[in-house]
Amino acid sequence: MTALRHHLGVAGVIAAKDLRAELRGRQAVTSTLFLAAVTMLIFGFALGPDQERLAAAGPGLLWLAVILSGMAALGRLHHLETEDGAFELLGLYPISRTGIYLGKALGGLAAMLALGVLVLPLTVILFAVDLATAGPALALVIVLGAVGFAAVGTLYAGLTVRLRAREVLLPLLLLPVVAPLLLASVSATAVLLAGDPFAELMGWLQLLMGYDLAMLLAGGLTYGLALEE
């Protein structure tokens, strides 16, 4: 219990620092929001005016935009730590590695959710998606998808942050691992927008929750390796 409180205390301090720095510098979300918006606009124009076609592509493109910009945001959040050697110093404090991981993941999650909130209206406008049928269940899918992506993305961003080729390696390593998450998130979103006629939603939600738990556990146990040289 004491250990859990320590992990969470450390996580809170680190996440608060990341959020404060992000609110001041606006480097992770602002720079990546543009990427998300451009991705959606390009696909919107490419698919043409056919409403049915646009609505069918909406869930996939929503997650494509969130994942692409989220990957850039997570990389950016870690890159900020290395600009003046802060990442190495973070590993020298008498605190748990798990706490550091959870803190960075929480900061990443906040950036992902901010991106989700900003990208969602674009999806409604560009792809003629009706959110009224989805309601709070869609919010749950977005949160679960963002948690999973922040969990695994934080781990890989940490492992690659000190490498010169990190901008190439991060997507190369991360995208295959997030494939099940993407599949479940896109499918759950599509099912929700279609009104869940075959009651498939629960299966996808279970997959998302299992993925999130597995990745949080893996990250908590192995993130310390990223801090060692």
Add this chain to the structure above:
Amino acid sequence: MSPTTIHVRPTGVPDQATPGIETRDLARLFRRSPALAGVSVRVEAGRAVAVLGANGAGKTTLLRILATALRPSFGSAAVDGIDVAERPEEIRPRVALLPHATGLYDDLTAEENLAFAAALLRIPAPDRAARVRVALERVGLVTEGDARVGRFSAGMRRRLALGRILLGHPRLVLLDEPYAALDAEGLALVDELLDEWRAVGTTVLVATHAAERLAPRMDGWMRLDNGLLAEVGGAGVTGRIAAPATAGHEPAAGAQPAGARL
């Protein structure tokens, strides 16, 4: 010529049962190239020791290993008898490092940077604000407490990084080029802090090229050359000398590290 052991008799301070720092055949490779190539050295607890040597001699690598930022490739290193590779979590509360890079966050203010460090140093919440204030005053940045660090000069960043060390009570302080980028006031601040740490018995290791300035404040010194221990001198430092050119050299007991000679 075979490696020679030099024993330097300490002045004033008795030998400690547990050395502050002890390395045995300590080596660290970077892509098969050795930054440290088998350094065996012992520094008594409570001593202030200069680590000298040319660029690339291994000074920073030695400090980073002792701070647990790097794992040794071979050999061992211990602080207060605790192995840094085997029990790093016990080392971290005892050690403070001032690295080359200051490790500060540009988008946070000076005060927020220190408050963040204070929280991670597990200083109780009610005491944090006061400790941060005292540290800012001590390094002469109290009027800049609300300013973002991104606007600071290199010297101000250095002073703030020194302030971070003052938040805790480390038993071992590791300083990597502490005089770098500092103005006259900042240089005097480092001198004062070194005197204070010595006075309270904190073990201090300073990697520097500014040997002449540092000399009066050090008990002893060691010189690294291409990852090997080339010389030791003064009080509180003993080691196995590996450089043939310097083997057999034994400084006078109690000799202070003379800047001109270093």
